[in-house]
Amino acid sequence: MIRGDGGRTIRAVLDRICDKWTLLIVATLDEGCLRFTDLHRQIPGISQRMLTLTLRNLERDGLVSRTAYAEVPPRVEYELTPTGRSLIPPALGLAGWAMEHIEEIEASREAYGERPGAGAAGA
Template structure:
């Protein structure tokens, strides 16, 4: 996920990117906290297949409450990752979809999901070993 530290011409390791940010990495941490939480990752992954209405999205995100889905969507909308479109119909129809910024996360989220799928058995075995020790 992070580029490896590279040595400059003096053999000194270059600083990690967030070490050089003006806010000492606060923005980096806030963004990672938002897009890296379990609900956001699931919502981004599901919306990567196209726009969905709230009810359909709620059915497809396993284990999420309506309140948590609402909060997650609001945070992702605030960060510019998801857009909310209200259609002037009776009853009103609201759809959520990834923005171009959110689309940029598609490959990363899918790679993360694939890694979890590929290593789930190993992780479960490690947890069992740890819990019995």
């Protein structure tokens, strides 16, 4: 059901979920609670700054919880909330769909690229 806001709410949620790093972080946290450094190590290519920003956004949206322990050195752990955990089945479904159809998609991209004028704007 689309809300009466012209789809802005749905777009905002999908923008978060479809962000380049969100699903990788959520999938990694599906394995359990992790410290920042462990999470960073398990996600190749993500910078510390991007991991921090994405975790902050996921926490704000209620998908990830952050627990800081008053220790020396400080320890911070992240884990999925029940809402974040509920994202796993649809994410796995989407990933499965992608794996099932990747050959068709790649063939279609190749055929499209071979069409005359395929790279032209407005084509």
